[in-house]
Amino acid sequence: MIEKALKGTPIYWGWLALLLALMVLGAACYIRQFLFGMALTGMGRDLSWGLYISQFTFLVGVAAGGLMLVLPFYIHDYKVFGRLTILGEFLAISAIVMCLMFVMADIGQPIRALNMILHPTPNSMLFWDMVVLVGYLTLNIICGWVILTAEKKEVKPPKWGYFFVSVSIPFAVSIHTVTAMLYCGLPSRHFWLSAITAPRFLASAFAAGPSLILIFCAIMKKFAHFDAGKEAVNKLITIIMYAAIINAFFVCMEFFVGYYSNVPGHMHSLEYLFFGLEHDGHVYNNLVPIMWTSVIMCFAGLAVFAYMKLAKAQTDTLVVLGCALTFLSLFLDKGLGFVLGGLVVNPLNQITEYYPTLNEIFVSTGIWATGFFLVTVLYKIAVAVEHEVEA
Amino acid sequence: MDNNRRSFLKIAGITALAGIGAPVAAHLSSSPAFANSENNAAAQTGHEAAGESEKHSGVRLGMVIDMRKFYGQPDMLDKVIASCNKAHNIPHIVDGNGKTDRKSEIKWIWKAPYADVFADQWVEQSVAHPSKTIAENDFLVLCNHCNQPACVRVCPTKATFVLKENGIVAMDYHRCIGCRFCMMACPYGARSFNWKDPRPYISEYNPNFPTRMRGVVEKCTFCEERLALGQQPACVEAVQDSNAIVFGDLNNPESQIRQVLARENTIQRSPAYGTQPSVFYIV
Numbered sequence: 001m002i003e004k005a006l007k008g009t010p011i012y013w014g015w016l017a018l019l020l021a022l023m024v025l026g027a028a029c030y031i032r033q034f035l036f037g038m039a040l041t042g043m044g045r046d047l048s049w050g051l052y053i054s055q056f057t058f059l060v061g062v063a064a065g066g067l068m069l070v071l072p073f074y075i076h077d078y079k080v081f082g083r084l085t086i087l088g089e090f091l092a093i094s095a096i097v098m099c100l101m102f103v104m105a106d107i108g109q110p111i112r113a114l115n116m117i118l119h120p121t122p123n124s125m126l127f128w129d130m131v132v133l134v135g136y137l138t139l140n141i142i143c144g145w146v147i148l149t150a151e152k153k154e155v156k157p158p159k160w161g162y163f164f165v166s167v168s169i170p171f172a173v174s175i176h177t178v179t180a181m182l183y184c185g186l187p188s189r190h191f192w193l194s195a196i197t198a199p200r201f202l203a204s205a206f207a208a209g210p211s212l213i214l215i216f217c218a219i220m221k222k223f224a225h226f227d228a229g230k231e232a233v234n235k236l237i238t239i240i241m242y243a244a245i246i247n248a249f250f251v252c253m254e255f256f257v258g259y260y261s262n263v264p265g266h267m268h269s270l271e272y273l274f275f276g277l278e279h280d281g282h283v284y285n286n287l288v289p290i291m292w293t294s295v296i297m298c299f300a301g302l303a304v305f306a307y308m309k310l311a312k313a314q315t316d317t318l319v320v321l322g323c324a325l326t327f328l329s330l331f332l333d334k335g336l337g338f339v340l341g342g343l344v345v346n347p348l349n350q351i352t353e354y355y356p357t358l359n360e361i362f363v364s365t366g367i368w369a370t371g372f373f374l375v376t377v378l379y380k381i382a383v384a385v386e387h388e389v390e391a
Numbered sequence: 392m393d394n395n396r397r398s399f400l401k402i403a404g405i406t407a408l409a410g411i412g413a414p415v416a417a418h419l420s421s422s423p424a425f426a427n428s429e430n431n432a433a434a435q436t437g438h439e440a441a442g443e444s445e446k447h448s449g450v451r452l453g454m455v456i457d458m459r460k461f462y463g464q465p466d467m468l469d470k471v472i473a474s475c476n477k478a479h480n481i482p483h484i485v486d487g488n489g490k491t492d493r494k495s496e497i498k499w500i501w502k503a504p505y506a507d508v509f510a511d512q513w514v515e516q517s518v519a520h521p522s523k524t525i526a527e528n529d530f531l532v533l534c535n536h537c538n539q540p541a542c543v544r545v546c547p548t549k550a551t552f553v554l555k556e557n558g559i560v561a562m563d564y565h566r567c568i569g570c571r572f573c574m575m576a577c578p579y580g581a582r583s584f585n586w587k588d589p590r591p592y593i594s595e596y597n598p599n600f601p602t603r604m605r606g607v608v609e610k611c612t613f614c615e616e617r618l619a620l621g622q623q624p625a626c627v628e629a630v631q632d633s634n635a636i637v638f639g640d641l642n643n644p645e646s647q648i649r650q651v652l653a654r655e656n657t658i659q660r661s662p663a664y665g666t667q668p669s670v671f672y673i674v
Binding site for chain 1 (some may be wrong): 567586
């Protein structure tokens with residue numbers, strides 16, 4: 001089926017060439033980092049996780065988000081999502097590849113990465129995260145391929161295919177839960193030490209993942225004659241709205257616990273993220289504009305969706321606008337604020353702000369480009385198969 | 392003092408018996424300090440000691456830092472820190488202007504204000520009236536060698552682990568993958584990461600201790616390599632005359648450290664995290 005990715009319009013090839021260029025740039029920057037050391041990043045002794053790990057965290061959510069398509073179709077037999085589930089699975093594959101690349105970019109001795117397998121340590125959440133991520137990746141490769149092959153041959157997928165799909169559903173939940181457990185079990189990081197971290201991660205994932213899929217659907221509708229169907233889009237928007245509202249509710253609960261209890265440790269990170277944290281006469285606030293942008297985008301996205309629903313005006317432009325606002329809002333919140341906000345006050349009560357370096361940003365861009373490259377090729381194959389069947 | 396020396400030999404014996412000194416010794420076999428005869432002697436002492444210590448539930452090494460002896464004497468703190476830096480080839484990483492590079496710093500034992508060291512007991516708004524002593528003096532900070540170490544719990548490769556024989560939280564620099572999860576988990580900020588090759592920044596090279604490479608985490612090891620030779624930790628030795636740092640077995644009621652703990656009021660850093668730190672302070 002791979003040959004289907006080799007036929008395309010100049011726009012398709014141009015897009016892939018652009019991504020490839022970014023990938024090459026990222027690889028070059030990574031080689032610099034590999035040869036010199038992690039000092040080329042903006043991270044340091046006090047703030048020792050940065051852009052890489054925060055984006056890894058966000059992308060685990062994007063991967064898990066595909067669940068919102070797979071679950072209604074396979075468990076509730078919601079047929080409208082039939083054409084979309086394959087997109088959820090292929091997005092999950094690309095997102096997890098990005099996650100694994102971000103982890104590899106973040107570790108100081110990548111050559112020793114296999115030590116995680118050679119010396120398995122069940123008490124480490126990072127070990128379990130590796131297990132569930134690799135498991136979910138494998139499941140999605142199997143499911144995606146089985147379903148697509150069946151579609152191509154115009155037969156029902158084999159029974160054992162359904163087995164893997166069923167297993168992939170709890171796996172989707174587990175990848176983001178275990179990723180949250182990386183954070184929420186650490187004794188002195190107050191902002192992360194919250195039982196709502198995992199539920200919050202899941203809620204934001206179920207908004208961010210489907211948002212990205214709807215954006216891709218709109219692009220494919222314009223360039224590849226692939227129509228997801230009005231009802232499917234409408235239903236997905238409902239799901240995104242609920243997930244985004246639940247996420248916002250969870251964030252509000254964090255605010256309540258912090259500010260009503262008045263426990264300084266529980267307020268520090270929120271104070272830093274949203275208002276600026278004062279320490280020794282200096283106010284630290286470099287993420288404040290980003291967090292408020294996130295808040296505004298979240299509500300703007302919800303407003304766009306609400307207008308679409310109330311006025312029954314579902315246009316592609318509005319769908320893309322609402323989804324882009326939601327996706328970016330959650331990216332800023334979880335892909336930046338969550339990790340950096342939790343680390344701003346170190347265990348010795350000192351404050352360190354984080355500024356990523358250009359090298360780090362290019363490595364990250366390269367990884368994103370790799371993910372988009374993969375998703376483009378996989379979606380191209382999926383759509384081509386669909387067209388072939390229709391023809 | 393004689394008694395003190397004897398208890399050290401015991402610890403040393405147990406350490407050597409367990410073969411903890413071995414990887415270091417193998418690595419630096421050219422070093423005369425690790426001559427075989429000495430190792431054998433330590434191992435023999437260990438046989439006796441192991442028999443004796445069975446009465447307790449194993450050795451758990453700990454430290455009492457008597458800050459009263461450091462007050463008004465910042466050079467004493469510096470002496471302690473310098474002795475550790477020298478013994479462990481700790482680099483002094485500087486930026487282009489020759490200033491300490493806070494971002495890439497490596498620290499095993501260092502000094503910091505009370506407000507930083509005892510962060511959970513110090514909230515800017517509430518301690519409006521700190522005592523003069525607290526306001527004017529710096530305090531020593533190092534790995535607490537916790538009985539319930541959060542860093543060991545999170546490490547995905549067992550590159551940091553508890554030595555069963557003596558409770559030291561040790562590091563395997565050759566297994567560490569540099570994920571820095573232990574730095575996230577440590578509530579005391581005791582761990583440092585080699586953000587770049589540390590070797591060019593070592594001012595005085597000590598051939599008896601391995602240097603580290605970039606990309607791995609390191610921290611205080613209670614001088615396990617010195618204990619294996621029957622020596623005291625470098626920091627303890629540096630202020631031996633004043634007995635400002637007492638080191639020994641927390642599980643042995645007869646040990647000097649237990650006598651000090653029974654006599655003096657001591658505090659630990661953030662005990663509320665449940666880590667059970669093995670470093671105590673008299674303030």
